[in-house]
Every structure is written in C-alpha cells, then in structure tokens.
Amino acid sequence: MKKKKKCLMTVHRFYPFMGGAERLFLKWAKEIEKMGYAVDVFTTNVWDNDFFHYPDRRYVKEKNTRLGNINIRRFSIFHPPNKNNLLKLFAKLPGRYIKQVIGLPHIFLPGYYGYLSFINKLPKKYDFVIGGVFPHYYLIYPALMYAKRKKIPFICVPLMHFGQPNSKEAFELFFNGRSKEILEKSDLILTETDMEKQRLLDFGFDGGKIKTAGIGLYISETIGGKGKSFREKYGISCPMVLQISTQTHDKGTHHAVEAMKILWKKGIEAKLVLIGQILKDFEAYLLAQDAEVFKNTIILNYVTEQEKKDALDACDVFVMASKSESFGLTYPEAWLYRKPVIGAFCSGVMELIEDGKNGFLVPFGDKSMMAEYIIKLLKNPSLRQQMGEDGYNKVIKKYTWKKRIQDFNKVVEGIIKKQ
Numbered sequence: 001m002k003k004k005k006k007c008l009m010t011v012h013r014f015y016p017f018m019g020g021a022e023r024l025f026l027k028w029a030k031e032i033e034k035m036g037y038a039v040d041v042f043t044t045n046v047w048d049n050d051f052f053h054y055p056d057r058r059y060v061k062e063k064n065t066r067l068g069n070i071n072i073r074r075f076s077i078f079h080p081p082n083k084n085n086l087l088k089l090f091a092k093l094p095g096r097y098i099k100q101v102i103g104l105p106h107i108f109l110p111g112y113y114g115y116l117s118f119i120n121k122l123p124k125k126y127d128f129v130i131g132g133v134f135p136h137y138y139l140i141y142p143a144l145m146y147a148k149r150k151k152i153p154f155i156c157v158p159l160m161h162f163g164q165p166n167s168k169e170a171f172e173l174f175f176n177g178r179s180k181e182i183l184e185k186s187d188l189i190l191t192e193t194d195m196e197k198q199r200l201l202d203f204g205f206d207g208g209k210i211k212t213a214g215i216g217l218y219i220s221e222t223i224g225g226k227g228k229s230f231r232e233k234y235g236i237s238c239p240m241v242l243q244i245s246t247q248t249h250d251k252g253t254h255h256a257v258e259a260m261k262i263l264w265k266k267g268i269e270a271k272l273v274l275i276g277q278i279l280k281d282f283e284a285y286l287l288a289q290d291a292e293v294f295k296n297t298i299i300l301n302y303v304t305e306q307e308k309k310d311a312l313d314a315c316d317v318f319v320m321a322s323k324s325e326s327f328g329l330t331y332p333e334a335w336l337y338r339k340p341v342i343g344a345f346c347s348g349v350m351e352l353i354e355d356g357k358n359g360f361l362v363p364f365g366d367k368s369m370m371a372e373y374i375i376k377l378l379k380n381p382s383l384r385q386q387m388g389e390d391g392y393n394k395v396i397k398k399y400t401w402k403k404r405i406q407d408f409n410k411v412v413e414g415i416i417k418k419q
Contacts, residue, residue: 004037004038005036005127006038006039006125006127007037007038007039007040007127007128007130008042008125008126008128008129008146009025009029009130010041010042010129010130010131010132010139010140011025011041011043011131011136012043012046012052012133012136012139013043013044013047014026014043015065015067015072017047019246021132021133021159023215024157024159025132025157027215027405028130028408029067029070030070031408031409031412032412033068033069035412035416037127038069039069039070039071040073040126041072042112042115042143043072043073043075043139044074044076044077044139045061046077047059048277048279049248050280052077052105052107053083053084053107059076060074063076073115075109075111076109077108077109078109078110080108083106083108087102087106087108090102091103096181099178100137100138100142100178101137101138101141101142102138103137103178104135104173105138107136109138112142113142116142116143120146120150125150126147126152127152127416128147128153128154128415129146129147129154130155130157131155131156131157131182132156132157132158133157133159134159134160134173134179135173135174140156140182144156144182144185144186147187153188154185154186154187155186155411156182156189156190157189157190158174158182158189159327160174160191160199161173161323161325161326161346162199162347163323163346164344164345164346164364165345175203183205184205187209188209188211189209189210189211190211190212190408191210191211191212191213192212192214192326192327192348193212193214193326193327193347193348193351194212194351195350197211197212211407211410211411213407214327214399214407215327215329215399216403216404216405217332217333217336217395217399217401218400218401219336219400222309223336223337225308225309225310225311225312225313225314225337226309226313227310227311227312227313227315228314230307230311230313231314234271234298236271236273236298236314238269238270238271239270239378240270240271240273240314240317241256241271241273241315241317241319242312242314242317243272243273243275243318243319244276244308244311244320244330244333245276245322246276246277246279247274247276247277247279247282249282251320251324252320252344252364253274254285255364255365255366255370256272256274256321256370257285259367259370260272260297260374261292262367262368262371263374263375268378270374270378271297271298272296272297272298274300275301275307275308275311276302278301286299312333312334312336312337312339313337315337315339316377316378316384317341317342317374318331318339318340318341319342319370320341321342321343321362321364321366322346322349322364323344323346323364325343325346325348326347327347328343328349328352331353331359332352332395332399335395338388338391338392339388339391340359340360340377340383340387340391341353341358341359341360341387342359342360342361342370342373342374343359343360344361345362345363345364346364354390354394357387357390358387358391360377
C-alpha cells in the first residue's frame, strides 16, 4: 500500500480564528489537500491574542479538530507564575535552541517541543514543512530543526512587519539574529508582498529561494453585506467610520478614537464602529474616556462574518492606521464594497494603498491628519466613490484568490517534483 503524502504546517493561530495569517494558512492547507496530501497543522490553543501572555483570556479548549484531510492539533500555552521573568532567565542559558524557543516574545509550549522530539525518532512522517509567522520563533524554529534532521524541505512564511519608514521599533522584533538564522536555513521563503521580498533581497538573502505568494479574497464570500440592516440594528443615521482589527494601540485604534474626537469637537456628527477583539491596553484607554466617546462609538468585539460584511456595506470610510501590518486584508475587503480606506505608512500597506488614489496614508499616530482625511472624505461623496471604485478595480485585478493562489501552487508543485 502506497504511503500517503503529508505536509506539516505551523502557525500561531488557526481556524476557526479568521485573522489575516489564519485565512492565508487555511487557504494553503486546502490547496495542499487538493494535491493529494494530508495536512497536519500544529498551532497554539490561543483565541484572544492576550492569552499568549495572560491566562485569564479566552482560549480554544478543543485540542484536536479535523477539516477533511486537514488535522489541527493545538498545543497549550504554559503560564507558570511570574512567567515573563522566568522565561527571560531561561533565555539566558547557553544554547541556540533555548534562545530560539524561549526568547522574546517569551511564549512556552512544552507539549509542542515534546511532540516534535517524539516524531523525530520515528520514520519520516512529512514530505515538507511550512512554518510561520514571525515573531513566533518558538513555533518556527523547532519545526525548522525537525525538517533539517529529516532532510525535507522547509518553507518559511515570515509575514514580516518592517514597521514605519525610518523606524527600528517593529523592525527589530521581526528582523534580528533569530529571524535571520531561520531565513538563512529555510529552503524557500514565501513573502506576502513584493516590498517584503525586496527588503529581504536588500539584506542579502538568496533571491532564488524567495517567492511572493500573497493572500487573496473570494469575492463571493466577501460581498453580500446589508448595510441598511446594520444601521437600523445600531440606530446609525449619520456618517459611519469603521475599523475592523484587533483593538489595540499598534493597530491604531487609540488614534482612530482621538481623530474622531476632533470631528466631534468641530460639531461633525459621525459614529465610529470598532469590530474585533479588544486587548488590555485598549480597555485601559477606554476607562479614561468621557461620555462623548461612548455616546458616539459602537464597540462590538467579535461579530459573525455576516455582520462584518453588513458593517463594511454600511460604513462611509474604513480606517485602520496600523503600524503592525505585513499586508492588511481588511483594506481590500473594504474596497470590494467600494469604500475609501485610511492606513498608515507601514510595511506592505504602502504597496497596497496608493496614497491619494484609492485611499490615504498617514504617519502612525497622527490623529490630526487622520481627522482631516476623514472630514475630507465625509464632505466629498464623489471623492469617496472615486477612491472606492479605484480600490475595487485593484482588488479585481490583483487580489482575488484565483490570481494569487497560482504562485503558491507553483512553489508546492516544484517541491513535489523534487520528492
């Protein structure tokens, strides 16, 4: 009986969580499944992003799930007392492996390390490994070492955040000694944008092993929102500004609220709608706000996919001036509803949003400029329509899965031929 071919994927969160990286890996897993492979996905039990560091947040209790020939195995985050200080201490111990799996961001998955050590003693179980995303080195490095010991191809998916132009803040978390080692030892590197690829080339990495195979959208799964129903449900009769993201400082949520305060101070009537998980830093920020913010802001946390579509259809302007994006899938989602978008000068977002054409870009944290652009768009329906239309055409031309998946399939087919 012929042995079934298998692929191993590692990613920090996976289905049913549907953030950008999670959508990307799910699509790839389904494509590999179509090629006749069984796929094992090794991930964490994290649901709320804060659970990586705080044990009182939500997590996924189900350890194993199947989607056809995709097997999802979740390993539990270990939360010992005084976790960060303890792991910082351990990270100072000699040995590259320890520094890779315990260093910043100080996340510990003992069950994962034990399981990889166990399967390493068995006959070759996988034909190739796909590992992502930075800075989750504690997941990627053990999978890389497993692939090297078994002499099978390792594909790295860094999804690097280069941060703001001329800023080293985010850059050092994503590009450092640990990430460089992973990139150098990987057989292939898949980037999300051409800009990400070019930055790696600029740093001297082998261009022959770097391929751009970015994320895309299914148009039929993205459209279908009922904006009128959303507005009726939440009593919105004025202009609506929408942000869909994790609600935290680095995603620009604080600055979106501060920008809207400028509008409200000028007497401009508008509602701000925030959709997405709320992290502790934004909770603390909200506690310091006055009644005006709560009167004019609708905070929804998690919503269904349908309600997300309804919100996109209902809004007049989409904002997410984040410094923590390798791409930003919600911008093209908003464009499919022909909405103008506002982002920040950051990583691959600058490749996606053409400033002044299909949206506006602002320096991260510049609430005044963001407010000016929101006002400009709200007062100018024809500009909103023009920018939204231009964004829509860009999605149709470049960012549907039908177009984007071809590059990924070529990479995997190349690996299959070498087996």
